[in-house]
Amino acid sequence: MTRIVDLSNPELQALRRQTRAEYDAFRGRGLRLDMTRGKPAPDQLDLANEMLALPGNRDYFAEAGDDARNYGVLQGLPEARALFAPMLGAPAEQIFVADNSSLAVMHDCIVWALLKGVPGGASAWGSTMVQQTAPAFICPVPGYDRHFALCEEYRIRMLPVALTGQGPDMDAVEALVADPSVKAMWCVPKYSNPTGEVYSAETVRRLTAMRTGAADFRLFWDNAYAVHHLTGQQREIPSILDACAAAGNPDRAFVFGSTSKITLAGAGLAFFASSPANLAWFMARAFKRTIGSDKLNQLRHVRFLHDQAGLMRHMDRHRALLAPKFRAVEAALDQRLAGTGAATWARPEGGYFISLDAVPGTAKAVVALARDAGLALTAAGSTWPNGHDPHDSNLRLAPTFPSLADVTAASEAIALCILLAAIEQQTAARGETG
Amino acid sequence: MTRIVDLSNPELQALRRQTRAEYDAFRGRGLRLDMTRGKPAPDQLDLANEMLALPGNRDYFAEAGDDARNYGVLQGLPEARALFAPMLGAPAEQIFVADNSSLAVMHDCIVWALLKGVPGGASAWGSTMVQQTAPAFICPVPGYDRHFALCEEYRIRMLPVALTGQGPDMDAVEALVADPSVKAMWCVPKYSNPTGEVYSAETVRRLTAMRTGAADFRLFWDNAYAVHHLTGQQREIPSILDACAAAGNPDRAFVFGSTSKITLAGAGLAFFASSPANLAWFMARAFKRTIGSDKLNQLRHVRFLHDQAGLMRHMDRHRALLAPKFRAVEAALDQRLAGTGAATWARPEGGYFISLDAVPGTAKAVVALARDAGLALTAAGSTWPNGHDPHDSNLRLAPTFPSLADVTAASEAIALCILLAAIEQQTAARGETG
Numbered sequence: 001m002t003r004i005v006d007l008s009n010p011e012l013q014a015l016r017r018q019t020r021a022e023y024d025a026f027r028g029r030g031l032r033l034d035m036t037r038g039k040p041a042p043d044q045l046d047l048a049n050e051m052l053a054l055p056g057n058r059d060y061f062a063e064a065g066d067d068a069r070n071y072g073v074l075q076g077l078p079e080a081r082a083l084f085a086p087m088l089g090a091p092a093e094q095i096f097v098a099d100n101s102s103l104a105v106m107h108d109c110i111v112w113a114l115l116k117g118v119p120g121g122a123s124a125w126g127s128t129m130v131q132q133t134a135p136a137f138i139c140p141v142p143g144y145d146r147h148f149a150l151c152e153e154y155r156i157r158m159l160p161v162a163l164t165g166q167g168p169d170m171d172a173v174e175a176l177v178a179d180p181s182v183k184a185m186w187c188v189p190k191y192s193n194p195t196g197e198v199y200s201a202e203t204v205r206r207l208t209a210m211r212t213g214a215a216d217f218r219l220f221w222d223n224a225y226a227v228h229h230l231t232g233q234q235r236e237i238p239s240i241l242d243a244c245a246a247a248g249n250p251d252r253a254f255v256f257g258s259t260s261k262i263t264l265a266g267a268g269l270a271f272f273a274s275s276p277a278n279l280a281w282f283m284a285r286a287f288k289r290t291i292g293s294d295k296l297n298q299l300r301h302v303r304f305l306h307d308q309a310g311l312m313r314h315m316d317r318h319r320a321l322l323a324p325k326f327r328a329v330e331a332a333l334d335q336r337l338a339g340t341g342a343a344t345w346a347r348p349e350g351g352y353f354i355s356l357d358a359v360p361g362t363a364k365a366v367v368a369l370a371r372d373a374g375l376a377l378t379a380a381g382s383t384w385p386n387g388h389d390p391h392d393s394n395l396r397l398a399p400t401f402p403s404l405a406d407v408t409a410a411s412e413a414i415a416l417c418i419l420l421a422a423i424e425q426q427t428a429a430r431g432e433t434g
Numbered sequence: 435m436t437r438i439v440d441l442s443n444p445e446l447q448a449l450r451r452q453t454r455a456e457y458d459a460f461r462g463r464g465l466r467l468d469m470t471r472g473k474p475a476p477d478q479l480d481l482a483n484e485m486l487a488l489p490g491n492r493d494y495f496a497e498a499g500d501d502a503r504n505y506g507v508l509q510g511l512p513e514a515r516a517l518f519a520p521m522l523g524a525p526a527e528q529i530f531v532a533d534n535s536s537l538a539v540m541h542d543c544i545v546w547a548l549l550k551g552v553p554g555g556a557s558a559w560g561s562t563m564v565q566q567t568a569p570a571f572i573c574p575v576p577g578y579d580r581h582f583a584l585c586e587e588y589r590i591r592m593l594p595v596a597l598t599g600q601g602p603d604m605d606a607v608e609a610l611v612a613d614p615s616v617k618a619m620w621c622v623p624k625y626s627n628p629t630g631e632v633y634s635a636e637t638v639r640r641l642t643a644m645r646t647g648a649a650d651f652r653l654f655w656d657n658a659y660a661v662h663h664l665t666g667q668q669r670e671i672p673s674i675l676d677a678c679a680a681a682g683n684p685d686r687a688f689v690f691g692s693t694s695k696i697t698l699a700g701a702g703l704a705f706f707a708s709s710p711a712n713l714a715w716f717m718a719r720a721f722k723r724t725i726g727s728d729k730l731n732q733l734r735h736v737r738f739l740h741d742q743a744g745l746m747r748h749m750d751r752h753r754a755l756l757a758p759k760f761r762a763v764e765a766a767l768d769q770r771l772a773g774t775g776a777a778t779w780a781r782p783e784g785g786y787f788i789s790l791d792a793v794p795g796t797a798k799a800v801v802a803l804a805r806d807a808g809l810a811l812t813a814a815g816s817t818w819p820n821g822h823d824p825h826d827s828n829l830r831l832a833p834t835f836p837s838l839a840d841v842t843a844a845s846e847a848i849a850l851c852i853l854l855a856a857i858e859q860q861t862a863a864r865g866e867t868g
Contacts, residue, residue: 002618022700037505039504040504042504045503048503049491049492050491052489052491052494052730053488053491057483057484060479060483060486061553061752067476068701069479069482069486069699070473070699070700071473071694071700072473072700073700100727100728102725103725104723104724107722107723108723111545111549115547115560116587117550132823134482153719153722168547222851260505264503264730265503265504265505266505266506266726266729266730267730267731268504271709285587288580288583288584289537289541290534291537292700293533293700294533294534294700294731295700295702295727297699297701297728333446407719408843
């Protein structure tokens with residue numbers, strides 16, 4: 001395809017008529033498609049159906065002899081912590097097993113930091129709000145809307161920093177963290193939501209070594225897609241806890257993870273992993289809140305996955321179901337948009353999303369066109385703090401939940417909407433009306 | 435028995451020698467007994483062993499067609515909310531199903547109130563801390579140590595109010611709530627922890643109708659023992675939500691409950707129930723924290739208990755196991771202490787504890803004597819705010835977890851320790867040494 005901006009006026013108008021006709025034809029099919037959320041598909045959940053009858057009648061003793069049915073064992077069963085230690089890049093002793101939501105663990109870290117402070121800090125993070133300086137989080141963009149929603153909820157300032165393909169722009173990050181009111185940074189270091197990029201070793205090194213104005217600065221290290229590969233080549237990143245310790249900042253990282261996209265999205269395990277000092281802080285707070293997480297679900301996970309090898313075999317089964325969906329999106333985008341200049345998009349090697357940048361100023365128009373054609377897309381702007389993308393460009397595509405046939409149809413429609421929005425914008429820019 | 439204070443000096447010394455000898459004999463048995471925590475016994479957990487294999491393979495669709503394995507249904511499955519609606523005294527639409535810990539739900543209400551405020555409030559509860567007036571909770575005493583620990587954690591002032599056998603001293607409560615910094619009150623209205631008392635209808639009425647200085651005052655209504663009867667005569671209290679609505683204060687109560695002492699202590703369901711306005715507030719906060727609770731565990735509970743009749747049948751089975759343990763404690767106390775004036779104790783008709791008041795100034799001594807004889811008791815003072823009982827009198831006995839034989843042996847030892855401590859105190863008061 002020729003770049004849209006390079007088309008002559010008659011060529012542009014011809015392409016506009018043709019694209020509109022194709023769009024109208026798609027709309028006429030009356031489909032109802034949804035590419036909004038990163039949910040596993042039913043066939044992925046089927047992979048874990050065996051868990052529905054686990055641990056099984058009379059199987060409730062943990063290895064150390066604890067009755068998993070009763071109260072206690074606040075930190076979580078040792079065998080469950082050991083099972084997920086490689087995924088979390090932390091020794092089992094430095095892992096806490098929570099309930100089913102890592103977002104909840106992040107939430108709790110934030111409210112505890114606001115109300116109680118964290119190790120190494122002179123005061124609670126919320127106490128600075130009194131002095132009119134709300135604490136701030138650095139927010140690589142595009143990023144995860146639920147991270148940003150937590151900051152909005154608790155009036156934490158958000159400082160966007162561009163992602164580079166190797167992680168965040170570290171020059172910008174290093175400049176921002178000099179401010180002592182900058183208390184933390186959101187990081188999805190591997191197969192990032194939504195760009196799919198993997199933080200480079202150099203990015204990780206600079207994050208662990210940078211000088212921060214706040215003595216109690218924390219990386220909120222949401223390693224949500226640690227084992228969620230989409231290719232046979234599994235990308236790995238350094239253990240952030242080891243790297244922080246090596247850099248002389250052992251307490252810098254809070255690590256979060258879960259099995260929501262490994263076993264069962266609504267009934268998985270979530271994890272907190274960190275330095276001994278941070279873990280002690282977390283456990284002291286958590287023990288005010290609960291007598292312990294659901295240990296039977298921990299046992300259920302151990303009985304089902306067994307060990308690291310079992311976990312990796314299980315993730316291979318997910319990959320077999322997911323990779324074709326991602327390839328279908330990329331194929332549709334390639335076919336319709338390659339060379340047009342209407343969009344650039346990621347080709348993630350893992351994770352749950354494809355990030356796409358449409359022509360600046362068209363993302364909302366694309367979502368509206370898609371909606372009118374029966375296709376739900378994540379709202380434009382949702383990958384930015386406060387739901388506002390200043391470029392009105394980024395779109396997050398979530399191809400995991402629909403069937404492969406629906407993903408294929410939806411992807412063709414998305415490409416069409418992106419192309420049409422770019423053509424309309426170019427047409428308007430030339431002062432012409434159709 | 436004669437009252438200890440009425441004994442002649444020779445009689446007192448004779449009783450002292452005899453009691454010491456019996457205590458030494460008990461200590462010599464080298465037992466290791468634990469009456470510290472309100473945990474279900476293994477035979478109680480066995481009652482729910484069927485749940486270990488539920489919901490069962492391929493059983494994951496909720497009534498409305500939702501896939502209970504996946505994300506979503508933030509409020510909880512309608513059938514799970516309906517099942518526990520009678521227990522909570524709330525319509526299913528006004529119930530939220532949380533994870534396994536009602537303490538966690540209380541915790542979250544507190545941190546959200548501190549950071550965000552509650553409906554009807556002009557500001558977040560924590561904002562008054564800036565003005566040197568920390569928010570306060572009224573704390574009926576003796577009460578639940580983990581309630582008080584939450585207040586300690588978040589620097590909430592605690593205002594103790596005496597319990598009367600019909601609930602808290604309402605004259606004292608009504609006087610305290612005139613202060614607008616008094617934001618809330620802990621209530622365990624039925625089979626209270628630890629006194630076992632049941633709030634009277636008049637107490638409930640006054641709690642709902644009283645004028646409060648704070649427009650956003652809340653009753654933290656921890657109805658933990660709603661269906662935990664120890665006798666065939668089931669005590670009932672009015673629905674606090676209905677009573678608040680009738681009194682024109684529909685948003686006054688936050689209701690908490692759980693199945694921790696119904697199904698599996700570490701793997702139950704917890705609940706929040708309240709007015710529509712409070713529920714909307716709670717859900718808006720909760721949806722920042724999580725995409726939803728574990729719905730498979732909700733389905734598991736529905737499949738196991740079926741309905742209100744099934745729930746009550748299940749509680750009858752608990753009662754058959756628990757009532758003998760409570761009777762054993764009471765028998766031992768009666769036999770050894772009746773008429774001595776060394777203690778008064780409750781005869782609860784439900785719940786998990788027996789509250790005992792030893793001679794003022796002896797509770798710590800009793801716990802120390804018990805410890806030396808191999809018997810762990812809850813620390814003296816733990817039923818009071820900040821762990822400090824100004825009378826050094828109250829003891830909380832938890833007879834549910836040990837076997838009946840152990841409860842019997844422990845109760846005899848407890849009675850002996852209480853008697854010995856009272857005798858030693860009386861001896862010291864008379865200026866004599868043994």
